[in-house]
Amino acid sequence: xxxxxxxxxxxxxxxxxxxxxxxxxxxxxADWDPFIRRIEGDLRQGGRLKVVxxxxxxxxxxxxxxxxxxxxxxxxxxxxxxxxxxxxxxxxSWTIEPLGxxxxxxxxxxxxxxxxxxxxxxxxxxxxQGFVGMNEALKRRAER
Numbered sequence: 266x267x268x269x270x271x272x273x274x275x276x277x278x279x280x281x282x283x284x285x286x287x288x289x290x291x292x293x294x295a296d297w298d299p300f301i302r303r304i305e306g307d308l309r310q311g312g313r314l315k316v317v318x319x320x321x322x323x324x325x326x327x328x329x330x331x332x333x334x335x336x337x338x339x340x341x342x343x344x345x346x347x348x349x350x351x352x353x354x355x356x357x358s359w360t361i362e363p364l365g366x367x368x369x370x371x372x373x374x375x376x377x378x379x380x381x382x383x384x385x386x387x388x389x390x391x392x393x394q395g396f397v398g399m400n401e402a403l404k405r406r407a408e409r
Contacts, residue, residue: 267382273396279407281338300399353381
C-alpha cells in the first residue's frame, strides 16, 4: 500500500492541559482555527466526528473520522477515509510533548495511505501549509 506522511511541529509556551483545552474545545475552532473550520461530535475513543476543513488554496473538505485516541493533555488521533477505505485514508494526530518550564512541543501529523496517495502531491503540500497555519493559530490562542 502506498504511504506518505505530512508533519508540522511548534513550541508553545503553555501547559499540556492548556493546549489540550484549546484543541479539544470543538465548538470554538471556528474562532481561531484557519484549517479546521468546524468540528463536532464525540471526542472519545470510538467516537465519530464531523470535520470541515479549508485548505490554504480555499478548497474545502468534509471528513467523518473515527477517534482512535483522546488522551487529555497528551494526544488526539483519528482515522478518516476519503471515499472508500484504502482509497485515500488519513490517520491524523496531535501529540503534546512536555518540554518543562510550562512549555510543550505540539506535533501535528497525518499518515496517508491508499491507492490515490501518489496522485495527491499538491493536496498534501497544501495540507502541510494548513497544519502550519493551524499550529501557529493554536500557539497564539494557548499563549493568550
